[in-house]
Amino acid sequence: MIARKTSTPTADTNPPTLLVPENRGRTSIPLAPYLFLLPTLAMLFVFSIVPLFYGLWMSLHDYDIVHGSIRFIALDNYWRLVHDPQFGQSLFNTVWYTLSVVPLILVVSIAAAVFLRKSTPARVIARAGFYIPFVLSPVVVATSWRWLLNEDLGVIDGFLKWAGLTTIPWLTDDTWARVSVIATTVWNLTGFYMLMVLAGLSQINEDLYEAARIEGASAWQRFWHITLPMLRPTILLVLVLATVHATQAFETILLLTDGGPAGATRLIIQNMYQSAFARLQPGYGVAQAMFLLPLISLVAWFQMRLFRKAGAL
Template sequence: MSAVAPVRRRRPGRARRHRQRHGYLFIALPMLLFAVFTVLPIAMAFVLSFTDYSVIGETNWTALGNYTRIFHDPYFTTALVNTVVYTLMYVPLGIAVALGAAMLLNRRVRAVKIYRTMFYIPVISSTVATATIWYWLLNPQYGLLNVFLGWFGIDGPAWLHDSTWAMPAIVMMAVWAGFGTNMMIYLAGLKAVPRELYEAARLDGANAWQAFRHVTLPQLRRTTFFVSTLLIISAFQVFDQAYVLTKGGPGNSTITLVYYIYNKGFGKLEMGYASAISFVLAAIILVFAIVNARAVDRENR
């Protein structure tokens, strides 16, 4: 019997190696930019969080001094409480508005594309421009919102000048300015819900509310988890609205963690301390995201 020649593995051809080289070249530039403008600044900020770096003057190694200082800083506690309050108001309201708008636009009606575009315009608009509009709307004397409340005999508050109402005013603006993105996500989720489920619910005698509760919401659990995670991250990073509308006032009632980081880093040049607060904020966001994921996973079981 003749010996069977061993099967040799074919090496990749020249065309394949050529494609691989081009693929690596295409990946190299984005990865380089990511490393230079994201990974490197994060690493530098992490190192600075253990120092008293202040742009000017000498830099000394403080080890865990900045992190220890955080837990004895009353202004950090105020900023943290304000951020949590903002999150508790912003996340549920953001989900409700985005889902409601998505359900209204998930219909075969004329000009629905125009409405989708109109609802998305605030997302791509400048924060300063939208804040200017809301600053006029919330004016205590001639603001449109207080004028509307006056039609019903309600004396509207001094929204941005009252420590009780300043945070709800910022939440209203933030929800209005950002619900367009979450609305589009919910629209995609609603398009994926099988029509047969609604038909079966209708045959079982379910009304609109029952169909929404027992069909729409369960089918949108993963979408809601994704949207809520985005909203939580966005809420803990809120800065523009507080900076433009209230500058953290009145009486520090709207100072948030990112705004406090900005004040420490660029206002008082305490870059090391600001870096430490940034990593504490990142840890807080991570914890909330994990808790949210666990809660949704428990419901899906």
């Protein structure tokens, strides 16, 4: 600080670097920023980085929690995965779940955003309304939907019965349970992605629409030839984030169907959870989670690019 005082502004060849007195000495590296960063770095290290490598290590071992014995078995856990029909089923479930949820979210959120684009008071309120499911906890979401879809007591089947139609086993039939799980997820996440699309829409130059209108383009043409192409970066972002959301889906489904009936809605994460905590085979459980890692790193790379574009890095 004292050194800072003695240096005259004109003597600085560089623009003043903040808080780091430059002519305090060549060896001076400021300590303060490291101290400020310490809590965050330490916690991220202990609760994210270490577990990641610990998990990798665990997946190479036969980890017996009951007897406390650990045996190195190299890739046996992964080998076992390939032959495990239950894991195969959960992998298959995750794939169809992702392939249904992601496009649905994309379409519904774009539709909602375009519909609510203009900021009239009513539409601003409607935006908040669409966002509400996203602020509800997974437990509350699952409870509400279980009540709605209940086979004997739920209001939808109540209506069907009243109308003289056959009731639908929403949560106890393979196919209908899948439909219910997808509907719940889309309902839960749409509001969030709608906001993202709204942000994307606000970037589009109004003049484009004005010009198209003068040319006599219909509303549909304007959407197809202006809105959609201009939204491309946003659509890409939605696709990536929704894919992450979908492959990690766990809590709501666990509470809604518990992966049933007969594993029809059990996704990878739940399968892993069961192996590790119910069947006490943490090594094998972690190996399943690691299976998702290539996908996650791909998304990682993509997100980093987005951050870089935003000027963060």
